[in-house]
Amino acid sequence: MRPMLLALFSLVLAVPATSQQSSDVRAYLGFDRNDYPGDVALPILRKSFSFAGYWLGPPPGAKSNSWSGKRELLRSLGFGFLVLYSGPQSSELQQKWSEEHVFNNLKSRMSSAGRKGASDARQAAEAARKEGFPSHTVIFLDIEEGGRLPAVYHAYLRAWVDQLAHAGYRAGVYCSGMPVDEGGGITIITADDIRNNIAKRELAYWVFNDACPPSPGCAIPQNPPLPSASGVPYATVWQFAQSPRRKQYTARCAATYFADGNCHSPSDNAHTWFLDMNSADSADPSHGR
DSSP: OHHHHHHHHHHHHHHHHHHHHHHHOOOEEEEEOSSOOOTTHHHHHHTTOSEEEEESSOOTTOSSOTTTTOHHHHHHTTOEEEEEEEOOOHHHHHHHHHHOTTOOSHHHHHHHHHHHHHHHHHHHHHHHHHHTOOTTOEEEEEOOOOSOOOHHHHHHHHHHHHHHHHTTOEEEEEEEOSOEEEETTEEEOHHHHHHHHSTTOOOEEEEEOOOTTTOOOSSOOSSOOOGGGGSOTTOSEEEEEOSSOOHHHHGGGGGGSOTTSOBOOTTOTTOOOOBEEEEESSSSTTOOO
């Protein structure tokens, strides 16, 4: 009888400790956008956000980078960072290789992809040093496409990770966390596809999934959702809302978006700066301070 009572007593004591550990887990709110919002915007945005996306080069479709030279101002205001570098589209790379007749087999295409990944990583590391980011900073490669990536893209990514590590930086990916139907009852999530092909390399995952649910929409929650609630349990950052909203995914949370279809900071009364919304397990997800 006594051993049973002792075991029961031990179990009761253990419950509050577990509850306390769970209550300590929290997420931090951040924003990202392709265009720098301007110096005047930063103190206003800081009222709502702990971190900001920061491009090291031109965002997708752009020829210049308006974030260049702004790291110290953001840091002085207390912002953490999500450091970004634009990655290639699979279609761009495949088209380039199809035009170069010397790359006429998979082995040579994989080798070319590796060289491209290493070259882009060197440029990203050089830009990070120029901006003043410390050597341990995580640089997220922006991958806009969803679904399963071709083998050449995985070769590119492995070289990207290895070269960044050689340069003293850490690698991450911004990628889809949304399931894509491949037919025959098979679905694939880009983040899972990358994880299955990265060959045990260390990689941080920033996933986008703006579908409601699991996304709460673009209303700023008092307690931001944990990145693991995105549907990708190993994600460290979750982009849970995009501007403008994608209607095919957000019908059930449409009321949380503003009339213009975008997300805005509560302190932005004029709705000047539309934003993408993120949660992270750190106030400085790239450790770029």
